[in-house]
Amino acid sequence: MTASRKSPTIQDVARHANVSAATVSRVLSAPERVSETTRERVHAAVSETGYTINQAARSLRLKAARTILMAAPNIGNPYYSTVLDAVIGEASSRGYSVLVATRIGDDPNRWLHDYLLSTRADGLLLFDGSLDTNSLHGLGAEGVALPLVAAYDEIPDPKVNSVITDNRLAAKRAVRHLADLGHTKIAHVIGPSRNQSTNERLLGFQEAMRELGLPVRQEWLHPGAYNTESGTAAAAQFLASGELPTAVFCGNDEMAVGLIHGMRQAGIECPRDISVVGFDDVSFAPYYNPPLTTMRQPREEIGRMATRSLIDIIEGGAKESDPVHVVLTSELIVRESTRTIR
Amino acid sequence: MTASRKSPTIQDVARHANVSAATVSRVLSAPERVSETTRERVHAAVSETGYTINQAARSLRLKAARTILMAAPNIGNPYYSTVLDAVIGEASSRGYSVLVATRIGDDPNRWLHDYLLSTRADGLLLFDGSLDTNSLHGLGAEGVALPLVAAYDEIPDPKVNSVITDNRLAAKRAVRHLADLGHTKIAHVIGPSRNQSTNERLLGFQEAMRELGLPVRQEWLHPGAYNTESGTAAAAQFLASGELPTAVFCGNDEMAVGLIHGMRQAGIECPRDISVVGFDDVSFAPYYNPPLTTMRQPREEIGRMATRSLIDIIEGGAKESDPVHVVLTSELIVRESTRTIR
DNA sequence: GAGTTCGATGCAATCGATTGCATGAGTTTC
DNA sequence: GAAACTCATGCAATCGATTGCATCGAACTC
Numbered sequence: 001m002t003a004s005r006k007s008p009t010i011q012d013v014a015r016h017a018n019v020s021a022a023t024v025s026r027v028l029s030a031p032e033r034v035s036e037t038t039r040e041r042v043h044a045a046v047s048e049t050g051y052t053i054n055q056a057a058r059s060l061r062l063k064a065a066r067t068i069l070m071a072a073p074n075i076g077n078p079y080y081s082t083v084l085d086a087v088i089g090e091a092s093s094r095g096y097s098v099l100v101a102t103r104i105g106d107d108p109n110r111w112l113h114d115y116l117l118s119t120r121a122d123g124l125l126l127f128d129g130s131l132d133t134n135s136l137h138g139l140g141a142e143g144v145a146l147p148l149v150a151a152y153d154e155i156p157d158p159k160v161n162s163v164i165t166d167n168r169l170a171a172k173r174a175v176r177h178l179a180d181l182g183h184t185k186i187a188h189v190i191g192p193s194r195n196q197s198t199n200e201r202l203l204g205f206q207e208a209m210r211e212l213g214l215p216v217r218q219e220w221l222h223p224g225a226y227n228t229e230s231g232t233a234a235a236a237q238f239l240a241s242g243e244l245p246t247a248v249f250c251g252n253d254e255m256a257v258g259l260i261h262g263m264r265q266a267g268i269e270c271p272r273d274i275s276v277v278g279f280d281d282v283s284f285a286p287y288y289n290p291p292l293t294t295m296r297q298p299r300e301e302i303g304r305m306a307t308r309s310l311i312d313i314i315e316g317g318a319k320e321s322d323p324v325h326v327v328l329t330s331e332l333i334v335r336e337s338t339r340t341i342r
Numbered sequence: 343m344t345a346s347r348k349s350p351t352i353q354d355v356a357r358h359a360n361v362s363a364a365t366v367s368r369v370l371s372a373p374e375r376v377s378e379t380t381r382e383r384v385h386a387a388v389s390e391t392g393y394t395i396n397q398a399a400r401s402l403r404l405k406a407a408r409t410i411l412m413a414a415p416n417i418g419n420p421y422y423s424t425v426l427d428a429v430i431g432e433a434s435s436r437g438y439s440v441l442v443a444t445r446i447g448d449d450p451n452r453w454l455h456d457y458l459l460s461t462r463a464d465g466l467l468l469f470d471g472s473l474d475t476n477s478l479h480g481l482g483a484e485g486v487a488l489p490l491v492a493a494y495d496e497i498p499d500p501k502v503n504s505v506i507t508d509n510r511l512a513a514k515r516a517v518r519h520l521a522d523l524g525h526t527k528i529a530h531v532i533g534p535s536r537n538q539s540t541n542e543r544l545l546g547f548q549e550a551m552r553e554l555g556l557p558v559r560q561e562w563l564h565p566g567a568y569n570t571e572s573g574t575a576a577a578a579q580f581l582a583s584g585e586l587p588t589a590v591f592c593g594n595d596e597m598a599v600g601l602i603h604g605m606r607q608a609g610i611e612c613p614r615d616i617s618v619v620g621f622d623d624v625s626f627a628p629y630y631n632p633p634l635t636t637m638r639q640p641r642e643e644i645g646r647m648a649t650r651s652l653i654d655i656i657e658g659g660a661k662e663s664d665p666v667h668v669v670l671t672s673e674l675i676v677r678e679s680t681r682t683i684r
Numbered sequence: 685g686a687g688t689t690c691g692a693t694g695c696a697a698t699c700g701a702t703t704g705c706a707t708g709a710g711t712t713t714c
Numbered sequence: 715g716a717a718a719c720t721c722a723t724g725c726a727a728t729c730g731a732t733t734g735c736a737t738c739g740a741a742c743t744c
Contacts (some may be wrong), residue, residue, distance in 0.1 A: 009700055025702055035722060055460045057700035059398035060729050067441075067462075076427040078420040078625065085418040097462060098410075101441050102430050118397045120409075120439060154541065200646050228629045255624075261629045277729045283420065284596075287570050287603045289631035351730055362694045367732055377692060399730035402699050689742075712719070
């Protein structure tokens with residue numbers, strides 16, 4: 001109650017409880033090494049003083065910040081909000097805080113470096129496959145690998161831990177779904193090419209088309225950027241291509257929505273005139289008009305698993321030498337943006 | 343190049359440059375106090391060793407973490423993604439990192455306490471008006487106010503700094519817009535009642551209705567929770583109310599979308615049968631079908647201003663005793679979810 | 685040329701928590 | 715009953731960066 005001028009330190013608590021600072025520290029981190037009577041006395045002193053541990057001092061001494069860094073190219077994308085939520089939940093249940101960084105300047109090496117080598121964060125949750133492996137490996141101290149888990153987007157390096165989804169297969173299933181509905185003229189809106197996930201989805205698309213014996217038309221492939229604008233741009237491109245596809249597989253929901261919007265402005269209605277499959281199943285997908293058929297990605301699961309793995313690695317040291325490679329499965333959610341061809 | 347076993351310290355750099363650690367420190371923080379020749383020598387040593395500052399040590403010494411904490415009830419809401427983006431941008435341009443916390447257990451006092459009194463964060467960006475003032479004031483050390491800026495949602499305490507929008511006025515304008523289109527049967531989907539912003543919007547709604555001489559029907563007021571589900575629930579309530587409103591003012595876009603969705607399932611089309619105004623103008627609003635008429639909140643601006651104010655307060659100490667109170671104006675964006683009554 | 689000033693740099697204390705080692709009291713063992 | 719052992723606790727060094735004060739040499743003044 002009677003708060004002192006500034007935050008009480010472990011010394012203050014020690015004084016209150018008539019013990020040494022060492023004992024207070026032990027009560028807090030290894031209670032079983034302290035007798036019950038002193039333990040109680042210390043606990044009382046802690047609440048009397050309103051003591052909270054000074055993380056800076058702790059980090060300095062332990063060389064661990066109990067903080068992880070989540071880096072994503074654009075937190076602005078609604079895809080990440082759910083993931084971030086899950087990351088925070090899992091991290092805080094393990095006693096970790098979460099720092100968030102976006103690509104700021106265009107020198108990822110510099111900012112990652114700043115965060116990680118400065119004991120601000122103990123490990124990195126990387127949601128961005130566009131970083132080159134070399135710069136990442138350079139981050140760990142010599143020999144010691146930096147705790148790093150790549151999530152959502154794979155890093156093309158088997159030594160890097162990853163938690164991803166079955167992008168290739170999922171893309172194939174999405175295309176098959178369209179084919180099952182009778183579509184043969186199928187277009188694809190591609191994500192940003194620097195992402196591995198994008199390439200996997202494109203590969204899945206191409207593979208499925210080949211297996212189905214359907215032609216892939218170049219002008220029905222639009223390179224997008226995972227945002228609504230590029231969906232609308234894709235619509236424009238397809239409209240200008242002479243013949244309109246009857247179905248489109250989009251690399252994510254944002255682009256699907258942008259595409260449907262663009263098409264509608266030209267009088268092409270979804271699903272009446274064109275079927276559209278998205279990817280991700282973001283929060284508004286079921287509420288869109290039409291409700292979006294999409295490949296759901298288990299985003300909470302991705303966030304949780306990635307965080308759990310990262311913290312396991314941080315705490316287990318490098319002893320578990322086998323890299324973690326988790327592949328979660330996406331699920332086709334059929335709603336109303338796809339239907340049988342007339 | 344020749345990286346040592348562990349991260350180099352300021353001592354290592356000092357040794358390389360044949361100066362004392364004090365000098366290295368000065369080169370880094372007050373270059374003008376060091377002669378040019380040594381400065382160059384030190385810079386060379388820094389890049390040779392690959393030195394990065396140890397933030398824990400720095401924080402301990404300076405009693406400042408150069409980190410702010412953004413606390414929001416549910417980061418999962420797409421509203422926050424844009425704000426967070428802006429916060430990160432502004433913070434990192436000032437050399438600050440951003441920690442993110444969600445409401446975890448239901449003891450906000452405890453977690454805020456943990457973060458703030460433990461030198462993890464120097465200040466708090468609070469996006470949650472539901473915390474009671476007492477617990478907040480308890481946070482600062484005696485006499486010294488904790489650097490705190492309430493954003494988006496006002497704390498009903500003039501001593502707390504805030505960056506908010508003109509919720510009341512904005513709500514009135516939204517209702518006026520509906521009235522201008524000839525609507526008289528207007529419903530309102532309210533946000534979670536613990537939020538001040540919600541109450542302001544409700545007050546604005548009521549005020550506008552009174553000024554327009556329109557009756558407020560109780561069964562046309564639905565208490566929602568700022569998510570899509572409650573929009574759909576509101577639709578159900580209105581449908582069951584005997585008479586259908588011809589227009590609805592929703593407390594945010596999520597609920598607007600949920601409402602439109604729910605109405606459509608009952609065969610009530612927007613804007614044909616019912617006009618809907620949302621609030622926020624989240625990223626998918628212009629791409630919805632129909633594109634959403636909504637009160638745009640300057641979210642980047644909110645994030646940027648709030649962050650800037652917070653850091654100013656942190657760095658300026660408590661010397662600027664006048665609380666900051668910024669009120670940004672919302673803008674009515676007319677799209678296609680509202681139209682003149684038939 | 686002796687005294688004064690100034691700029692550059694080093695010394696050493698400090699921030700607060702942790703932990704290996706030492707100590708001392710109490711308990712067990714033969 | 716003395717040696718061996720256990721258990722609880724304290725002492726003091728340590729983590730790495732910052733900064734007030736001291737020092738030292740050079741430049742300047744009269």
